Amino acid sequence: MSTPALMSPSLAVWTEPTSERLRASGQGCRVLQVSEDSGRSRASVAMDRYADGDDSAFAEVYDELAPKMLAFVRSMLGSASSAEDVVQQAFLQLHEARGNFARGAKVEPWAYTIARRVAIDWMRRRTKRSESSLTTDDGPKEPVDDTSPSPEGITESRQLNDALNRELKQVPEGLRAAFVMLRLEGFSAAETGTMLGVSQAAAKVRAHRAGQLLRSKMARFFTEESQ
Amino acid sequence: MKFSSDDELRARVLAEVSRAPSPTRRGRRRLGWALAGSAALILLGSLFFLGLPPEALTRPTSYVVAAVASSLLLALAASRSSVGSPAAPSEEGGRRLRSAAFLTPLGLAGGALVANLVAPTTWAWPSPRLSDHAMCLAMDLLLSVVLLVLASLWLRRRDPWFPKTRGAAAGAAAGAWVMLLMAVRCPQSDPIHVLVTHFAPVLLLVVLGKWLGSRAFGFGYRPR
Numbered sequence: 001m002s003t004p005a006l007m008s009p010s011l012a013v014w015t016e017p018t019s020e021r022l023r024a025s026g027q028g029c030r031v032l033q034v035s036e037d038s039g040r041s042r043a044s045v046a047m048d049r050y051a052d053g054d055d056s057a058f059a060e061v062y063d064e065l066a067p068k069m070l071a072f073v074r075s076m077l078g079s080a081s082s083a084e085d086v087v088q089q090a091f092l093q094l095h096e097a098r099g100n101f102a103r104g105a106k107v108e109p110w111a112y113t114i115a116r117r118v119a120i121d122w123m124r125r126r127t128k129r130s131e132s133s134l135t136t137d138d139g140p141k142e143p144v145d146d147t148s149p150s151p152e153g154i155t156e157s158r159q160l161n162d163a164l165n166r167e168l169k170q171v172p173e174g175l176r177a178a179f180v181m182l183r184l185e186g187f188s189a190a191e192t193g194t195m196l197g198v199s200q201a202a203a204k205v206r207a208h209r210a211g212q213l214l215r216s217k218m219a220r221f222f223t224e225e226s227q
Numbered sequence: 228m229k230f231s232s233d234d235e236l237r238a239r240v241l242a243e244v245s246r247a248p249s250p251t252r253r254g255r256r257r258l259g260w261a262l263a264g265s266a267a268l269i270l271l272g273s274l275f276f277l278g279l280p281p282e283a284l285t286r287p288t289s290y291v292v293a294a295v296a297s298s299l300l301l302a303l304a305a306s307r308s309s310v311g312s313p314a315a316p317s318e319e320g321g322r323r324l325r326s327a328a329f330l331t332p333l334g335l336a337g338g339a340l341v342a343n344l345v346a347p348t349t350w351a352w353p354s355p356r357l358s359d360h361a362m363c364l365a366m367d368l369l370l371s372v373v374l375l376v377l378a379s380l381w382l383r384r385r386d387p388w389f390p391k392t393r394g395a396a397a398g399a400a401a402g403a404w405v406m407l408l409m410a411v412r413c414p415q416s417d418p419i420h421v422l423v424t425h426f427a428p429v430l431l432l433v434v435l436g437k438w439l440g441s442r443a444f445g446f447g448y449r450p451r
């Protein structure tokens with residue numbers, strides 16, 4: 001088995017099973033769609049309506065943001081069930097704070113930052129609560145992509161996913177978040193910097209360092225595998 | 228552990244949201260005005276209750292504190308960009324907040340001390356009665372905490388980016404405005420008195436505000 005490039009499309013499959021699944025079902029296609037008239041995303045326009053008291057707009061905000069947010073949080077936590085819990089909390093807090101949403105603002109940085117804060121808090125609590133925080137997933141695995149040609153391929157892919165999941169969880173949170181947002185979620189460096197509260201350049205550096213760390217960790221994994 | 232489908236999660240979130248109504252922009256505006264009115268009433272009521280000496284408004288300390296406290300409020304208002312303005316949160320907003328939170332107390336202390344030393348207006352230098360100092364300290368602390376609590380109701384779940392810094396800035400603002408109130412009516416110019424009974428509460432409020440900010444102004448995991 002050779003060491004794959006970390007930025008390869010296969011990595012996106014590994015990190016975004018939830019969003020992939022949603023895309024396949026048609027829900028993910030609406031994510032971050034831009035409304036034609038204002039240049040803002042539909043989610044942002046819907047959030048404006050929701051903040052003004054139009055309760056029916058919340059479902060629209062949810063449908064626009066939830067798939068990507070789930071994938072993002074899942075890649076932070078490495079667990080689908082925990083990600084759902086965190087995303088649920090994030091949306092409830094977004095609902096609670098709707099009156100604070102500035103008119104005309106972009107909802108994505110705001111919502112993702114809330115989700116990230118909730119996820120970080122969740123990880124802190126779990127670390128405090130459990131001494132076995134570095135063990136692998138606490139729920140059943142996501143189904144493996146059906147395009148895998150053979151049982152051996154499925155096994156290898158699963159092992160690779162597990163290893164990447166494990167190693168990504170070892171990368172410091174600040175670096176990991178930048179890597180996930182910039183390299184996997186497709187946010188721009190400016191957006192990533194905004195969400196992390198750092199400059200554009202710092203966001204790039206963080207993502208780069210996370211990539212380097214992952215690369216070295218995975219190189220070790222493949223060396224051990226081949227022995 | 229059971230996995231829920233995306234539809235189940237959606238239904239769960241929508242059900243929870245419909246069960247717990249939250250304030251809209253209009254509600255937040257009303258709350259803001261009510262809180263600002265309450266804060267003004269508390270400050271003016273305290274001034275009325277404590278009494279205002281006739282020469283109070285000519286004291287240089289008052290001008291210094293008023294200038295710094297006003298600039299602090301302006302800085303807080305200018306840092307709006309960190310709570311989701313159309314331009315998105317910016318480092319600039321964070322910088323303004325940091326300046327407001329950490330430079331204001333220093334400005335207050337330095338300005339008030341210099342003003343008192345250059346143009347002392349004291350009647351007693353320093354007052355031999357401990358109760359005079361204790362009264363100033365107690366009123367400073369009590370009123371600043373009340374103002375900070377009012378501010379935290381307004382800023383609750385407001386800032387996912389800089390909750391601690393915003394909390395510290397709110398603490399500095401509350402402390403600064405109470406320091407202004409007390410500087411207007413306090414007859415003592417003794418530097419030790421100014422530092423211990425008027426300035427120390429501002430520092431304490433900055434720390435308290437930072438603590439409160441991390442818990443109330445930002446967002447976190449809250450298990451149900």
